[in-house]
Amino acid sequence: MAVAAATVPRARRPTLGRRVRIALVWLAILILLVVVWDGAKWFFGDPWRIHTSFLGLPIDIEHRPPMRARIATDLSLPHIWKVVEAFIAPAQRNGPPLGLVLAGQALFTFREALIGFAVGGLLGLLLGIGFVHSRLAERAFVPYVVASQTVPILAISPLIVVATKAGWVSVAIISAYLTFFPVTIAALRGLRAADARAFELMRSYAAGKLAVLWKLRLPTSVPYLFSSLRVAAAASVIGALIGELPSGIPDGLGASLLNYNQYYSAGPERLWATIIVCSILGLAFVALVRLVETLLTRNRYRPVAGA
Amino acid sequence: MTDPTPTVTDPTPTDRTPTERITAALPGTSVVRIAGVGKTFGTESGGVRALEGIDLTIAQGEFVSLIGPSGCGKSTLLRLIGDLTAPTAGSIEVNGKPARRARLDRDYGMVFQAPVLMDWRTVAKNIELPLEVMGFAREERQKRSGELLKLVELEGFAGRHPWQLSGGMQQRVAIARALAFDPKLLLMDEPFGALDEMTRERMNLELMQIWQRTRTTVVFVTHSIPEAVFLSTRVVVMSARPGRIAKIVDIDLPQPRNVETREQERYFELVTEVREALRRREGGEGQLAPPDADRIRAEGLA
Ligand SMILES: Nc1ncnc2c1ncn2[C@@H]1O[C@H](COP(=O)(O)OP(=O)(O)OP(=O)(O)O)[C@@H](O)[C@H]1O
Ligand SMILES: [Mg+2]
Numbered sequence: 001m002a003v004a005a006a007t008v009p010r011a012r013r014p015t016l017g018r019r020v021r022i023a024l025v026w027l028a029i030l031i032l033l034v035v036v037w038d039g040a041k042w043f044f045g046d047p048w049r050i051h052t053s054f055l056g057l058p059i060d061i062e063h064r065p066p067m068r069a070r071i072a073t074d075l076s077l078p079h080i081w082k083v084v085e086a087f088i089a090p091a092q093r094n095g096p097p098l099g100l101v102l103a104g105q106a107l108f109t110f111r112e113a114l115i116g117f118a119v120g121g122l123l124g125l126l127l128g129i130g131f132v133h134s135r136l137a138e139r140a141f142v143p144y145v146v147a148s149q150t151v152p153i154l155a156i157s158p159l160i161v162v163a164t165k166a167g168w169v170s171v172a173i174i175s176a177y178l179t180f181f182p183v184t185i186a187a188l189r190g191l192r193a194a195d196a197r198a199f200e201l202m203r204s205y206a207a208g209k210l211a212v213l214w215k216l217r218l219p220t221s222v223p224y225l226f227s228s229l230r231v232a233a234a235a236s237v238i239g240a241l242i243g244e245l246p247s248g249i250p251d252g253l254g255a256s257l258l259n260y261n262q263y264y265s266a267g268p269e270r271l272w273a274t275i276i277v278c279s280i281l282g283l284a285f286v287a288l289v290r291l292v293e294t295l296l297t298r299n300r301y302r303p304v305a306g307a
Numbered sequence: 308m309t310d311p312t313p314t315v316t317d318p319t320p321t322d323r324t325p326t327e328r329i330t331a332a333l334p335g336t337s338v339v340r341i342a343g344v345g346k347t348f349g350t351e352s353g354g355v356r357a358l359e360g361i362d363l364t365i366a367q368g369e370f371v372s373l374i375g376p377s378g379c380g381k382s383t384l385l386r387l388i389g390d391l392t393a394p395t396a397g398s399i400e401v402n403g404k405p406a407r408r409a410r411l412d413r414d415y416g417m418v419f420q421a422p423v424l425m426d427w428r429t430v431a432k433n434i435e436l437p438l439e440v441m442g443f444a445r446e447e448r449q450k451r452s453g454e455l456l457k458l459v460e461l462e463g464f465a466g467r468h469p470w471q472l473s474g475g476m477q478q479r480v481a482i483a484r485a486l487a488f489d490p491k492l493l494l495m496d497e498p499f500g501a502l503d504e505m506t507r508e509r510m511n512l513e514l515m516q517i518w519q520r521t522r523t524t525v526v527f528v529t530h531s532i533p534e535a536v537f538l539s540t541r542v543v544v545m546s547a548r549p550g551r552i553a554k555i556v557d558i559d560l561p562q563p564r565n566v567e568t569r570e571q572e573r574y575f576e577l578v579t580e581v582r583e584a585l586r587r588r589e590g591g592e593g594q595l596a597p598p599d600a601d602r603i604r605a606e607g608l609a
Binding site for chain 2: 195198201202203205206207215216222299302303
């Protein structure tokens with residue numbers, strides 16, 4: 001009767017080789033992106049010429065693209081190397097390099113986004129819990145929750161900024177505003193996702209609402225919640241950036257976005273550098289959520305089939 | 308509505324089995340008392356009469372099986388006893404209380420066809436779930452889950468998660484969970500329905516031993532005639548549309564039952580008796596859809 005414990009399959013973890021392969025594919029896509037970008041410039045961009053000397057050797061390369069397209073001009077699509085250069089070049093005369101400045105701003109924006117994410121995530125979950133327990137509340141409020149997301153946030157963000165005084169609080173509010181929605185929707189699903197018989201089981205124990213919530217609904221909803229939290233993480237960064245624009249906060253990425261937008265023609269690569277940092281910030285946040293999810297759910301939840 | 312509904316205080320003694328008459332005479336020992344129960348599900352295309360005129364009394368320590376064609380209301384009857392759904396006619400008492408009161412007093416444990424374990428809990432924690440809900444102290448819970456793991460022979464698997472166990476092992480965990488708080492009544496809805504024949508027979512033996520050790524009253528839904536006969540003290544044969552009790556067969560096989568029980572002459576006689584009771588309904592009224600009949604025959608004779 002005693003079955004050897006070793007015969008039971010264990011949860012699978014990606015092997016080192018698998019990880020390396022993933023990293024290689026990731027790198028290949030990045031290279032492809034660069035190739036497409038500068039390939040477009042090679043065929044449709046502005047002509048360029050390098051006339052310099054390297055270790056005493058004169059260098060003179062000239063390129064005339066066969067065709068022209070607006071989208072590939074130096075103004076709309078600066079060369080990748082220009083963008084890379086912009087990261088290294090000082091942001092202001094005799095100041096630190098732009099890359100460093102942007103990194104600092106990213107950290108600031110991340111803090112705002114994190115607060116918005118936490119507040120929005122919690123609010124979203126609480127709303128979901130409320131709706132799951134009251135059909136009336138669900139019927140009455142969910143349409144408003146949906147409507148809240150169709151309101152153009154760009155239009156109401158100045159309003160929030162004025163109402164709460166410009167500062168990180170208003171930014172966090174706007175960030176939370178974009179964050180709670182996916183979490184509420186996921187909670188509505190996840191909190192009801194348990195097997196009907198599991199609910200009956202709890203009923204047979206004469207379990208109260210709180211016990212059902214704590215021991216059945218919430219644990220069941222964890223995978224649903226994390227899917228939505230990844231969406232929410234990306235949204236919270238966008239929310240923080242949008243919130244920074246009208247509040248005139250100089251410490252976040254929003255300030256650079258605004259600044260380099262205004263002086264775009266003077267240095268398009270700076271705006272591109274800022275955009276890249278913004279998306280890296282979003283990616284990093286999503287990856288962080290994913291990491292927390294893995295740490296929390298690994299070996300606790302059934303490995304997903306097809307993963 | 309024209310049917311005279313028998314009440315608890317005035318049972319019609321004529322259509323009752325000897326056991327029922329005995330338990331009716333000793334009200335203190337009856338665990339389940341079902342009187343004139345009917346259940347109609349309201350659907351858009353009119354009502355579905357799932358059960359009608361059910362009278363059944365189950366005594367302390369009995370093992371009663373419900374058997375019948377698919378859709379005859381076995382699960383519904385079990386769920387009525389457990390107050391997971393309410394009857395539209397008649398009354399149900401469990402341990403001398405209304406079914407709802409009994410549920411709130413945590414008088415019964417439930418086992419479904421699927422184990423319905425919680426993935427995020429280890430095997431031991433799954434068994435402790437009812438104890439947690441009922442507010443037992445941690446040491447008490449751990450002691451109890453340890454005992455139960457031994458009872459269902461899963462000592463080495465306390466720290467595993469459900470998906471790391473085979474179907475039969477998972478169902479044993481579900482049984483252990485149902486027994487965790489020592490309920491006076493165990494309700495089981497085709498608990499071994501999803502298992503292969505060999506595992507099923509072994510589980511039958513194990514359940515038999517558990518029942519003999521704990522002397523819990525069991526109401527057991529099954530599609531398998533051999534299983535019903537082997538395990539039960541009484542087999543309730545039901546017919547469909549509307550669900551009624553067609554016959555109650557007393558299983559007078561000696562206790563304790565074991566592997567040899569299945570080889571006794573009397574065992575085969577009783578299997579035949581139950582099968583005839585099922586078939587009679589089928590032939591006599593022509594209400595049984597062929598697939599249902601086939602299912603019973605296939606599963607019963609397998
Ligand atoms: N929630 C429900 N709503 C409507 N009708 C229902 C509901 N539950 C059961 N029924 C109907 O009641 C009847 C009895 O169902 P029940 O599940 O009790 O049958 P069963 O004997 O357990 O069948 P099986 O052997 O297939 O499990 C069926 O006709 C079914 O369609
Ligand atoms: Mg059923």
